[in-house]
Amino acid sequence: MGTPSDALEVLAENYEFIESIGPCLGFRRAASVLKSLPAPLRNINDIEGLPCLGPETKAVIQDIFECGSSSKVEEVLTDERYRTLKIFTSVFGVGPKTAEKWYRRGLRSLEQIVSDSSIHLNKMQIAGFQYYEDISKPVSKAEAEAVGHIIKEIAGCFSPDVTMTLTGGFRRGKEFGHDVDFLLTVPRPGKEDGLLPAVIDQLRIQGLLLYSDFQESTFDLSRLPNRRFEAMDHFQKCFLIVKLKKEQVVGQQAEQRCGRDWKAVRVDLVAPPAERYAFALLGWSGSTQFERDLRRYSRLERNMLLDNHALFDKTTCFFCNKVIHQRRIPMARCDSTASAMLTANQD
DNA sequence: TGCTGGCAAACA
């Protein structure tokens, strides 16, 4: 707390709550720039030459160096509306609109929400409240790997040659996350369609499925160059909450005399065709800000369009994965650029 | 000065 980047995040979040998306993005990007620095700022002069830090963000950072805090940020932190919306949006399935609606009704705590019979929660929010305690706790790397073993076991029954990669924050080296992301595929084209339904069914049979939201694939390679490149991919995917037994987690004692012997964990599974695996992996490795910047870099500096499915060269009007089979060079270059940026991405 | 800044799909 109290660091310049945290302070800017608070302001960004507050602008998000009042649906002012421009300033929200401005503060978020500024915070992200500070987080990406190799060393923390020592004084106000260190921001010289950094991008996305204008007069407004500079004033905030300056206040923190001079007074130890920014009055503007402190004001937001004590604001009842901000504090309440922050609590409400911490529930899975509750965004700024819903939080705002509850706030306007005079509600101020989660207890008031659940005991209010006039409020109708949707499927996602019901799960969000039901497993709130577990889901709000960070997920450890050991827990992520334990989930991985369960999924891999099931997916391996569907197809022994399944490929599975832990993505998201853990792939970037983080020790904790708020959920666990996996990318899965099978070599035979088209067979990946049955993969996630099979995994979900088996989780349900084993009594480990607490919530699931399955999204059918809408991926269509033939229509890629026409439409504007998209931020969210069209691969088959599912957002789950699964039951993770404590005894399955390495380094955690099974002896829990009292209380539950399991924990609810948010899990996302994505199943692209094997041929699209590399792009999906890059896209799902995050962070959100890094993906934004990578796309912006492709577009503005390289005249290319990047998304989770492909990399398109606007100059030659070819996809880079096509080119690798025909000419071999550009993909390697794109790939090394992407890897270099990925390596540099320290969240 | 005025525009852009991540978008598709499930659910209610």
Add this chain to the structure above:
DNA sequence: TGTTTG
């Protein structure tokens, strides 16, 4: 249709 998720 609006809201939320990643």
Add this chain to the structure above:
DNA sequence: ACAGCA
């Protein structure tokens, strides 16, 4: 309301 760009 923020910041960068045409």
